[in-house]
Amino acid sequence: MANVSTTEILCTEHRAILRMLDVTHELAHLLEVGVEVPPDMLDSVSEFMRVFGNEHLKKEEETLFPALSKGGPTLKGVAVDTLQREHDRVRTLLEKMSDAAAAYRERKPKADRKWGRFATEYTSVMRRHIEKEQGIFFPAAEQLSADEKQSLENTLREKTDHATARERTKHFSQMADALAAQVL
Numbered sequence: 792m793a794n795v796s797t798t799e800i801l802c803t804e805h806r807a808i809l810r811m812l813d814v815t816h817e818l819a820h821l822l823e824v825g826v827e828v829p830p831d832m833l834d835s836v837s838e839f840m841r842v843f844g845n846e847h848l849k850k851e852e853e854t855l856f857p858a859l860s861k862g863g864p865t866l867k868g869v870a871v872d873t874l875q876r877e878h879d880r881v882r883t884l885l886e887k888m889s890d891a892a893a894a895y896r897e898r899k900p901k902a903d904r905k906w907g908r909f910a911t912e913y914t915s916v917m918r919r920h921i922e923k924e925q926g927i928f929f930p931a932a933e934q935l936s937a938d939e940k941q942s943l944e945n946t947l948r949e950k951t952d953h954a955t956a957r958e959r960t961k962h963f964s965q966m967a968d969a970l971a972a973q974v975l
Contacts, residue, residue: 797854797943798929804847804960805921810967811839812914817974819910822895822903828974833892833906835970840885840913843963848878851924853950858943859931874928877920884913 815836821828852875860871887909894902932943 796933796940797947798932800947800956801847801851801855802925802929804843804850805925807960807964807967808840808844808847808917809921810964810971811836811844812917814967814970814974815840815910816914819907819914821974823907823911825903827903830892830896832970832974833888833895835966836910837885837889837892839963839966840881841889843959844885845882846959848881850947850951852878854943854947855928855932858935858939858946859928861939871928874920874924877916881913881916881920884909884916888913 814832818828818832818836856871856874888906891902891906891909895906932940935943
């Protein structure tokens, strides 16, 4: 991906994730107030976050975090390991959301409210996390030396087939938009 920085790639993915977080938040609200939603919508949110969202988190963990960790333990008072802990937290919440979605599909009692509660927390953690990355960590990555930036981009290139990544981002962005059209 000539002339596209690692942070630009990650920001593009953030936009798709934020769109799906809008959908997730609305579905959580609907379930928490007792509105029945199609179970496949919950499955779609889980699929999106499990596939696209987790691939995104891995890119950050394998490229951005190591590059920024070399510069010192904290950036503006926020440690890089804080981001990793947040990634671990959202993965745990996503697992709980997936379990609650399966229970909802089976019409188990209170599954709707469980999914709503986990989804609300997931949305909140992810939004704060993305804000932190884009406000502190991505600007710090842009301040790396030219050699460090090149190394970061080479690492991303080694771990990602950019043509496939662009197609996946497009596919999952369309998925988020389609769900948003139904829910928002």
